Amino acid sequence: xxxxxxxxxxxxxxxxxxxxxxxxxxxxxxxxxxxxxxxxxxxxxxxxxxxxxxxxxxxxxxxxxxxxxxxxxxxxxxxxxxxxxxxxxxxxxxxxxxxxxxxxxxxxxxxxxxxxxxxxxxxxxxxxxxxxxxxxxxxxxxxxxxxxxxxxxxxxxxxxxxxxxxxxxxxxxxxxxxxxxxxxxxxxxxxxxxxxxxxxxxxxxxxxxxxxxxxxxxxxxxxxxxxxxxxxxxxxxxxxxxxxxxxxxxxx
Numbered sequence: 001x002x003x004x005x006x007x008x009x010x011x012x013x014x015x016x017x018x019x020x021x022x023x024x025x026x027x028x029x030x031x032x033x034x035x036x037x038x039x040x041x042x043x044x045x046x047x048x049x050x051x052x053x054x055x056x057x058x059x060x061x062x063x064x065x066x067x068x069x070x071x072x073x074x075x076x077x078x079x080x081x082x083x084x085x086x087x088x089x090x091x092x093x094x095x096x097x098x099x100x101x102x103x104x105x106x107x108x109x110x111x112x113x114x115x116x117x118x119x120x121x122x123x124x125x126x127x128x129x130x131x132x133x134x135x136x137x138x139x140x141x142x143x144x145x146x147x148x149x150x151x152x153x154x155x156x157x158x159x160x161x162x163x164x165x166x167x168x169x170x171x172x173x174x175x176x177x178x179x180x181x182x183x184x185x186x187x188x189x190x191x192x193x194x195x196x197x198x199x200x201x202x203x204x205x206x207x208x209x210x211x212x213x214x215x216x217x218x219x220x221x222x223x224x225x226x227x228x229x230x231x232x233x234x235x236x237x238x239x240x241x242x243x244x245x246x247x248x249x250x251x252x
Contacts, residue, residue, distance in 0.1 A: 004104045007048040012074045017082040018209060019109045021119045023070070023091055023166050027188035029122030030167065032198035032218070033205075034087045038073055040213035043085065047072040047108050053097025054090045070101070072108055080210030084112050091165050102169040106177060116143070117174045117181035119167035120201050123159045124190030128229065132200035137163060138182040139175040147182060150207045159185065192228065195221040 022034020037043075054068040070088035077083070086105060092098045109117070123135050136152035138144040144154060162168060167183050174181035184204055186197030195218045206213065 001050060001052065003052050004100055005050040006104065006108065007050065007069075008046075009048065010044050010046045010074070012044060012046065012076070014074055014076065014082040014084065014112055017074075017084050017112055017114050019084050019086060019105075019114045019117045019170075020205070021086040021105070021117070021166060021170055023086070023088050025091075025165060025167065026122035026124050026190050027186075027192065027194035027197055029186045029188055029194055029197045029201060030120035031087065032193065032195055032221075033120045033202045034085050036198065036202060036215075036218055037075065037083065037085055037211075037213065038087065039217065041075045041077050041083075041211065043073040043075045045071060046074045046084075046112075049101065049104055049108070051092065051097060051101055051104075053092040053094060053101060055093060059089060070105070074112070077211040079212050083209070083211070084109060084114055098165060098169055099173075102166050102173050105166070106170070106173055106179070110177070110179075114179070117170050117179055118205060119163075119170045119181065119183040120205070121163070121167045121183060121185050122188040122190070122194060122197055123185040125187050126190060128189050128191075129187055132197050133187050134200050134204050135159065135185045135187065136182055137171060137185075138180075139171055140180045143180045143182050146208065147184075147204070150204050152184065152204055192225055195219070195225060
């Protein structure tokens with residue numbers, strides 16, 4: 001197998017498409033968001049990308065084995081722009097693979113006529129949160145202005161340490177190809193899979209692109225995760241040390 005191997009499955013004509021990337025990352029925010037788009041909107045699998053830089057494993061689905069890969073799905077919603085959605089279960093295991101795969105992803109995007117790139121992900125807060133802000137990074141001022149109008153926040157020196165992996169490289173390498181690109185990052189604790197953060201990111205994307213999706217399944221998953229968090233908090237409280245005499249004097 002080649003270092004980067006592209007399997008062509010279909011070649012639909014897309015009108016003014018945008019690339020939406022959602023690969024595994026913090027809180028699985030981007031992956032959840034991209035998969036929700038594919039669940040809610042009609043899509044067609046058009047490309048698979050295999051690479052020796054992916055983990056050496058196969059995915060098992062009802063007993064069937066499939067080599068690790070990234071996938072591109074074409075989406076032509078009734079409302080809004082056409083989408084080319086990039087999903088997968090893995091990112092590369094090394095720096096060379098990250099660069100090579102991102103270049104390959106952009107080659108495919110350009111071949112489908114993609115005019116803008118949206119990378120989706122999460123930014124960790126280190127604590128459980130109630131209000132889910134969406135942070136942004138962009139390669140052009142015009143793109144940033146459009147995102148700010150949609151409620152995206154641009155904070156100085158955040159995310160700390162920059163954006164790593166495919167989401168970050170999509171911005172850097174897209175800029176070198178003169179393709180406007182942005183990364184939409186939902187705030188998340190970073191401890192658990194976060195459907196609420198994924199919904200916050202999708203709501204921003206929806207306002208910009210104009211598609212129409214229902215969020216009931218994401219909200220159901222969010223309720224399930226809240227129940228998990230509640231049980232964890234109860235366990236932590238049960239294992240907490242008894243209050244000291246100093247603490248008790250303020251009670252009553």
